[in-house]
Structures are given as C-alpha cells and as structure tokens.
Amino acid sequence: AAGVIQSPRHLIKEKRETATLKCYPIPRHDTVYWYQQGPGQDPQFLISFYEKMQSDKGSIPDRFSAQQFSDYHSELNMSSLELGDSALYFCASSSQTGEVEQYFGPGTRLTVT
Amino acid sequence: AQKVTQAQTEISVVEKEDVTLDCVYETRDTTYYLFWYKQPPSGELVFLIRRNSFDEQNEISGRYSWNFQKSTSSFNFTITASQVVDSAVYFCALSEPDTGRRALTFGSGTRLQVQP
Numbered sequence: 001a002a003g004v005i006q007s008p009r010h011l012i013k014e015k016r017e018t019a020t021l022k023c024y025p026i027p028r029h030d031t032v033y034w035y036q037q038g039p040g041q042d043p044q045f046l047i048s049f050y051e052k053m054q055s056d057k058g059s060i061p062d063r064f065s066a067q068q069f070s071d072y073h074s075e076l077n078m079s080s081l082e083l084g085d086s087a088l089y090f091c092a093s094s095s096q097t098g099e100v101e102q103y104f105g106p107g108t109r110l111t112v113t
Numbered sequence: 114a115q116k117v118t119q120a121q122t123e124i125s126v127v128e129k130e131d132v133t134l135d136c137v138y139e140t141r142d143t144t145y146y147l148f149w150y151k152q153p154p155s156g157e158l159v160f161l162i163r164r165n166s167f168d169e170q171n172e173i174s175g176r177y178s179w180n181f182q183k184s185t186s187s188f189n190f191t192i193t194a195s196q197v198v199d200s201a202v203y204f205c206a207l208s209e210p211d212t213g214r215r216a217l218t219f220g221s222g223t224r225l226q227v228q229p
C-alpha cells in the first residue's frame with residue numbers, strides 16, 4: 001500500500017538559511033499534519049491542513065510557514081534557520097471521513113550548522 | 114487541556130517476557146481517540162492501535178493487547194512474548210476531534226529494550 005512520502009530525507013543547512021520540506025500524503029487522504037521531533041523528545045504538532053485550508057496550528061514558529069496544494073501535497077517552509085531547528089520533521093496524513101489514525105512519513109532529518 | 118503521561122521512561126526485559134507499557138491521559142472531551150505508535154531505531158513512526166472513547170472493549174491482536182479504562186483514564190499496552198525486534202520507543206497519543214484538535218498530543222515515550 002502507498003505510504004506518506006517525504007523529501008528530502010536528510011538536509012543540512014547553515015544558520016540563517018532557508019529550507020523547504022515536502023510531503024506527499026497517502027492517496028485519498030484529505031488531511032496533512034506536520035510534526036517536529038527534537039532529539040530524545042516526543043513529536044510536537046506544528047500545523048495541519050484539511051482540503052488545502054489550514055485547519056489547526058500548534059507550536060509553529062513565525063519563521064515557518066506551510067501550505068497544501070491542489071494535489072494535496074504539502075510543503076513546510078523554514079526561514080532564518082537556527083541551531084535549535086535541528087530535528088526530525090514528520091508529515092502525517094489521515095482521512096477525516098474514514099480512519100482517524102494518522103500515518104507518518106519516514107521523516108526529514110534537518111541539521112542546522 | 115489535553116495531556117498524556119507515560120511514567121515509564123525505559124523498560125528492559127529479556128526476550129519472551131511479557132511487558133506492559135503504561136499511559137495515563139487527561140481530556141475534558143467526551144469523544145476522543147487514543148493511539149499507540151512505535152518508533153524503532155530507524156526513526157519512523159509506526160501506527161499500532163487505536164481506541165475510541167466510547168468503546169472500552171479490550172482486544173488482543175497477535176502479540177499486542179490493550180487495556181482501556183475510562184474510570185482511571187488509562188490506556189495500557191501489553192506485548193506478549195517480547196522479541197528483540199520489539200525494541201523501540203513507544204508513544205501513547207491522544208486526539209480530540211470534536212474540539213477541532215485532530216492533531217496528536219504525544220506522551221514522552223517509553224523506551225523498550227528487549228535483550229536476547
């Protein structure tokens with residue numbers, strides 16, 4: 001079965017640079033979530049989209065923005081990167097009309113130097 | 114506000130032992146969902162089980178079973194006859210769709226080490 005696809009899998013950036021992470025949800029899933037997991041931490045919710053509209057917002061810094069496109073893929077844009085942004089970024093997708101569980105992509109490991 | 118507590122930081126067992134991972138949650142909603150996810154050393158988050166707040170029936174699925182008790186706000190997860198491949202961090206999570214908070218609130222995780 002198709003899973004959530006995230007790209008790139010690894011990304012190394014310097015401080016103050018920008019980064020764009022991409023997420024392709026499971027086909028027919030209408031909701032995308034972004035989570036950030038720091039080293040040794042639990043995943044923290046950043047932002048979600050339902051049918052291309054922002055549906056909920058968590059602890060997403062103002063330096064970050066995201067959107068969902070007409071093909072349901074989503075992008076997380078991160079600017080003015082800081083050392084503390086180094087983390088594993090997960091995208092998850094679900095269907096609001098079907099199963100409620102979220103299926104996670106493999107994650108993008110961002111390292112800021 | 115919702116909260117998930119996993120008091121066990123790390124558990125170490127020997128292969129074939131049974132192990133129970135504890136999870137206690139807080140929510141003001143009457144409708145909510147509870148989940149267990151597994152994060153092996155490779156890093157991905159794997160969905161294991163889901164339980165709805167209106168269904169307290171406990172089930173067994175292969176070597177996995179869970180005990181959901183609303184009276185104590187607990188959602189414990191048991192692995193029977195543990196195997197080395199079960200070594201991972203296990204997260205309990207909560208979502209509250211009725212209040213618009215479908216995003217998952219995770220516990221801090223329990224690291225399970227299964228020794229051969």
